[in-house]
Every structure is written in structure tokens, then in C-alpha cells.
Amino acid sequence: MDAQPEEPVRRRLTRAETKARTRALLLDAAARTFARKGFTGASVEEIAEAAGFSTGALYSNFSSKEALFLELLSDRRRDRLAAAAQALDSHGAGTAEAVTELGRLLVNVADKDIEFAALQAEFWLYAIRNPQVMGALADSARESHQALEGLVAAAMARRGAPERVSAQAVATVVAALFIGLVRQRRVDPDCVSEELFGQALNWLFTGINAEDADGD
Amino acid sequence: MDAQPEEPVRRRLTRAETKARTRALLLDAAARTFARKGFTGASVEEIAEAAGFSTGALYSNFSSKEALFLELLSDRRRDRLAAAAQALDSHGAGTAEAVTELGRLLVNVADKDIEFAALQAEFWLYAIRNPQVMGALADSARESHQALEGLVAAAMARRGAPERVSAQAVATVVAALFIGLVRQRRVDPDCVSEELFGQALNWLFTGINAEDADGD
DNA sequence: GTCTATAGCAGGATAGAC
DNA sequence: GTCTATCCTGCTATAGAC
Structure with missing residues (x-):
């Protein structure tokens, strides 16, 4: 049978x-x-x-x-930033005001997953204390970073940023802003308004565009 | 006797x-x-x-x-950032190129005290897990923040930044950049060159100055 | 004011039942 | 494959000698 x-x-x-x-x-x-x-x-x-x-x-x-x-x-599924970025990216990031959109996206990530920052901090501390796993953290970070770099490149293109400014470097700066502001917001929400991230991004991208005139 | x-x-x-x-x-x-x-x-x-x-x-x-x-x-003695900032401040921050100087200062802090970032991360994690001590962390953060705000205000004045941009907000953004870049530098030093912090600050302050023309 | 010794407890990991 | 029971280690905090 x-x-x-x-x-x-x-x-x-x-x-x-x-x-x-x-x-x-x-x-x-x-x-x-x-x-x-x-x-x-x-x-x-x-x-x-x-x-x-x-x-x-x-x-x-x-x-x-x-x-x-x-x-x-x-576990890549853990990385909401990369997932959200890819979703937004394939959804057409350049259609709206790119920088504002980028700011909103990252604030959403921070608000949606309240445990995200704590877990990332744990990973970071564990990695600096156990060098043999630093490679794994670097790989994980690279994934998010590349997703973010795509968004940043789109935002730069839309704003007409000078070509010689590397999207990779700008993505690093944006990630740093994100990490740092999320952290400070938990300590003193009054110091880090919801709009501050978008405002900082606008200052940053405006400054990058002004690079044209600068010497180096 | x-x-x-x-x-x-x-x-x-x-x-x-x-x-x-x-x-x-x-x-x-x-x-x-x-x-x-x-x-x-x-x-x-x-x-x-x-x-x-x-x-x-x-x-x-x-x-x-x-x-x-x-x-x-x-223990305020622990806070090298505040101490260094005050030292530099009373030393005349506005004399040299203020933003570059600020960048150098913060990089020095990061390089000199290799344990600074780890201890700060521990404090942060402990505070978010034990709300009753969040106040103490906020107080500690305010101290550094005020020292940094002094430097930022000096840099803004030297660059002729529009008055309506709050030094407090900019100081928050600079602190976020600092935290975030130090953290990423430990994971992947190649992604965060020594100059990147100064460069990011230059972009930021340039963008702030351009605020004059902007709508809001 | 500092040391030695230890009480008391909790956590990581395992063995064997089902 | 999962559960119960347990071993063993290591830790916080204390007690009492000096």
C-alpha cells in the first residue's frame, strides 16, 4: 500500500x-x-x-x-535596517525627496524595533571582547552598509552631489548619525527630536553639494 | 615635645x-x-x-x-571628553580652524582612551535596563554635552553660521557622529578613516551655513 | 581598613527518561 | 526531540581575624 x-x-x-x-x-x-x-x-x-x-x-x-x-x-533576518532599505530601494527611492525619505525610514526602524539598538550594542561589545567573532560582526555590518549605500547614492544623485564624493563614506557618516542619535534619544528624548535626524541629513547633503567650490 | x-x-x-x-x-x-x-x-x-x-x-x-x-x-573625572573640551575651550578654540580642531580633539579622545567607548556602552545598556539610573546617565551626558556645545558654538560663530540654528542641536548631531564613527571604526577601520570625522564635520558646518537661503 | 574564609545562591551544561 | 533532574562551577556578599 x-x-x-x-x-x-x-x-x-x-x-x-x-x-x-x-x-x-x-x-x-x-x-x-x-x-x-x-x-x-x-x-x-x-x-x-x-x-x-x-x-x-x-x-x-x-x-x-x-x-x-x-x-x-x-541571522540576516534580524537586520531590519537592511530589509527596510531594500524594500524602499526596490520601491523607488528617488521618486520622493530622497533625503527626507531616508530620514523617515531610519526613524521608523528605530521606533519599530525598540530592542534593535540594545541587541546591536550587545553584538558590538561581544565582538570587541572576543576578536574571533569581530569578522562575523563586520560581515553583518557590511550587509546593512551596502543596503544603506544604495539609498545614499540615490539621494546624492538626486541632489546632484559631486561625483568625487564617495557614497561609501557618506553612508558611513549616515550610519554613524543614526546609531548616535538613536542612542542619545533613549537617554534624553528632548534633546533628539524626531526631525533632528532629517535636519542633520539635510545639512550633511547640502554641505556635500557645496564641495564643488572647495579646494580639497 | x-x-x-x-x-x-x-x-x-x-x-x-x-x-x-x-x-x-x-x-x-x-x-x-x-x-x-x-x-x-x-x-x-x-x-x-x-x-x-x-x-x-x-x-x-x-x-x-x-x-x-x-x-x-x-564620577566626572571619568569623562575625558568633557575634560578635554574644557581644556581646549579655555585654551582658545576659535584661534585655529575651529571645525578641524574640533575633529582632531574628538579623534584624540577616541584614540587615547581605548576603553571609553566600551564603558559608555555599558552605562547606556545598564541605564536602559534599569530606568531608575537613567537620570544619572542623563546628568552625566549633559555635562559632556554642555562642554561640547561650547566648542560647537565657537566653531559656528567662527564660520558665521546663521544665529537661528541652535548650538544645542548641532552639538547633539556632532556627539552622535562621534559615537557612531568610533563604534564603526572598531568594527571596520578601513571604512572609517581618521579624516572622515573632520570631513563629516566640514560637510555639516558648510550645510548649516547654507541654511540662510533655505525655506524652513 | 584590609585580609581570609565561607555561606548561600544561580547559572551553564549534561544524562537519561519518555 | 523534548523534558526533568542534577552536577559543578563561579559569583556576590558577609563574618570574623588581625
Whole structure:
């Protein structure tokens, strides 16, 4: 017989799919927990419980707490900035006022994922303390950076920025602004209004355009 | 007799001074250790040993690990940025090319104190996870911010920036740039050249000056 | 005021049942 | 593949000697 009553053919989840789902749930819970308690402060039991499993199940899916953390770091789905940027990019970034749009996009990212900044800070601290994983962080950063660079290049083109100014350098500056303003906004929201980021971007891009006249 | 051989009057350190010195040594060791291992990852024994004392001595000077950490946060001597800014400020910031000077100053701070960024990140993470200490972090940030604002105002005046642009807002943007670039430089030094900070500041201040023509 | 010793507890990781 | 129970280590904080 082809069809066995004991094992229905239309079963939705294979064993592998169940395991994959467990892994995904554990990764989600880990992201939340690491963001809230930090790598050292978060316990594996806490993470497992947040996902609805036991520590045994966690260790059956990840070899150690560190392995779980590093998988999060390499997991590109975590990077909302890159995802949002790509979405906006393929959506036609140059149609609206590009710089304003870029500012809005990044503010949205900051507001939507309240744990994003904390988790990034954890990754950064972990990487500077464990040089062997710095490469992984650099790879992850490069992904976001390239997505951002696309947006920046579009904004520069629309504004008619001088060609010799590298979009790569400007993207780095924009990323720095983003990181720094998000961080300060958490400490003192009054100092960092919602519009400040867009305003800073406008100053920046205006200054870049004025490079034409400058010597070097 | 005035002078007692058993207890020389020209003794350098009183008991209070000895204790103050112990406290200072413990605070220094704590700053290094927290920067290298994080608040949760650093053990009090580790800190005490780094200072050349025992855990008992540490607890005789600070009521808990957290109290030690918070004292570091409030300790204004820790803030090299504010100190350097004040030094430069009273030294005459407006004499040289102000923006370039500002860029050099901040790069120096980043290079001189390699642990500065890590410790600041620890403070930030601790504050967002323990709202009751966010006020202390905000106070500390305000100190640096005001020192920076003085420098920024001087640079703006020298460049003839429009009066209606607030030095406070610009100082926030400059601080964000600083934080963000220092952070990225640790991950990928090739992306963040030494000159990039100065260049970004030049773009920024040039763009601000062009505000005159702008609508809003 | 500092040291040694230790109480008391929590967390990472594992073993074996199911 | 997941759960329960547990080992072992390492940590914070304290007590008492000097």
C-alpha cells in the first residue's frame, strides 16, 4: 500500500519542519532576552522558557549559549535596517525627496524595533571582547552598509552631489548619525527630536553639494 | 615635645587619605574591568585584584558591585571628553580652524582612551535596563554635552553660521557622529578613516551655513 | 581598613527518561 | 526531540581575624 493510516500523507509538519520551527522560536526568544538582559545577564533557562521550551530542548538545537548568540548575529533576518532599505530601494527611492525619505525610514526602524539598538550594542561589545567573532560582526555590518549605500547614492544623485564624493563614506557618516542619535534619544528624548535626524541629513547633503567650490 | 619619633608629623597620608587612595585605585580598576568584561561579566574579586586588594577591602569601600558601577558613572573625572573640551575651550578654540580642531580633539579622545567607548556602552545598556539610573546617565551626558556645545558654538560663530540654528542641536548631531564613527571604526577601520570625522564635520558646518537661503 | 574564609545562591551544561 | 533532574562551577556578599 502507498498510504499508511498510521502516518497520514497530508501531515503538515515533518519532523525537520518541527525542529526548524523550534529553532526559530528559540532564536526569537533569544533576541528578546539578550536585548533585555545582555549576553551574560540572560540565562539559557530564561530564553528557553520565553520560547516555551526547556533548557534541554535548547541544548538539543544549539551547542551552547554562545552558539545561539552568534547564530543571531549571523541571522540576516534580524537586520531590519537592511530589509527596510531594500524594500524602499526596490520601491523607488528617488521618486520622493530622497533625503527626507531616508530620514523617515531610519526613524521608523528605530521606533519599530525598540530592542534593535540594545541587541546591536550587545553584538558590538561581544565582538570587541572576543576578536574571533569581530569578522562575523563586520560581515553583518557590511550587509546593512551596502543596503544603506544604495539609498545614499540615490539621494546624492538626486541632489546632484559631486561625483568625487564617495557614497561609501557618506553612508558611513549616515550610519554613524543614526546609531548616535538613536542612542542619545533613549537617554534624553528632548534633546533628539524626531526631525533632528532629517535636519542633520539635510545639512550633511547640502554641505556635500557645496564641495564643488572647495579646494580639497 | 612637638615631634614624636613614633608618629612623624610629616607623614604624607592620613588615614582618610589612605582610604581615598584605595577608593580611587578601586575605581580605576573597576573602569578597566567593567570595560573589558561588562557589568555582569566582571566579578568583584577580579576588580579588587586588579586594584591590588581583596574583595573584603572592596566591600569596605563600596556597598555593592552596583554601587561601584554607579559611582563610576557619576564620577566626572571619568569623562575625558568633557575634560578635554574644557581644556581646549579655555585654551582658545576659535584661534585655529575651529571645525578641524574640533575633529582632531574628538579623534584624540577616541584614540587615547581605548576603553571609553566600551564603558559608555555599558552605562547606556545598564541605564536602559534599569530606568531608575537613567537620570544619572542623563546628568552625566549633559555635562559632556554642555562642554561640547561650547566648542560647537565657537566653531559656528567662527564660520558665521546663521544665529537661528541652535548650538544645542548641532552639538547633539556632532556627539552622535562621534559615537557612531568610533563604534564603526572598531568594527571596520578601513571604512572609517581618521579624516572622515573632520570631513563629516566640514560637510555639516558648510550645510548649516547654507541654511540662510533655505525655506524652513 | 584590609585580609581570609565561607555561606548561600544561580547559572551553564549534561544524562537519561519518555 | 523534548523534558526533568542534577552536577559543578563561579559569583556576590558577609563574618570574623588581625
